[in-house]
Amino acid sequence: MAKILVIEDHTDIQALLHDILSPKHQVFAALDGISALQSFADHQPDLIILDLMLPNITGESVLKTIRKTSNVPILVLTAIQDKTKTVALLQAGANDYLTKPFDIDELLARVQVQLRTPNSINNLNNKILSFNEIYLNVTTHEISINDHPLILPKKEFNILKILLQHPHQVFEKAQIYEMVWGEPYIDAENTLNVHLSNLRIKINELATNPQYMISVWGIGIRLI
Structure with a gap:
């Protein structure tokens, strides 16, 4: 289905x-x-x-x-x-x-x-997103990092899901906000920055690599 x-x-x-x-x-x-x-x-x-x-x-x-x-x-x-x-x-x-x-x-x-399109990143068999030691189950909303479970609120979960769908790609902050919040990126930088900071801290507490999420100055956010 x-x-x-x-x-x-x-x-x-x-x-x-x-x-x-x-x-x-x-x-x-x-x-x-x-x-x-x-x-x-x-x-x-x-x-x-x-x-x-x-x-x-x-x-x-x-x-x-x-x-x-x-x-x-x-x-x-x-x-x-x-x-x-x-x-x-x-x-x-x-x-x-x-x-x-x-x-x-x-x-x-x-x-x-x-x-039947085989190239969709959202096809019926692609429900597990992974990047190095980060695993995210789109269906069950379960996340693990370095074999440790991680529970995230909805906004942070969706931010991480977007980043995992395209590892190494740099996402502009406006892109992330509009996809997760579903509204134009106007006077929303502080709100997004708080969520990004919280997500980065939680990942770094469990990850072997303390620099999974990095800011690309003047552009946006990426996984590395």
């Missing part, structure tokens, strides 16, 4: 997609861009169905934000008929798109194709 995040602000379409997908999949719903990013961080879906016309944060912005840290398959639903714009969506990171109104059988077929 795959986890599918449906990001759609029209409740009737949202209900329709839930009804046709839920018999075989676990379906999560988001009605706007902010809740979409939060739900993505919380559930780590195997597939996203994304509407473009969303409140708060546009679908295009949600797509770009998710693509900074994840290769999860994204199927876009759009009323746009302009081929130039739909090509731009694919170039921005969408895996496929359907124009509204859509055929249910065609949507189900495209969902099936995307769930």
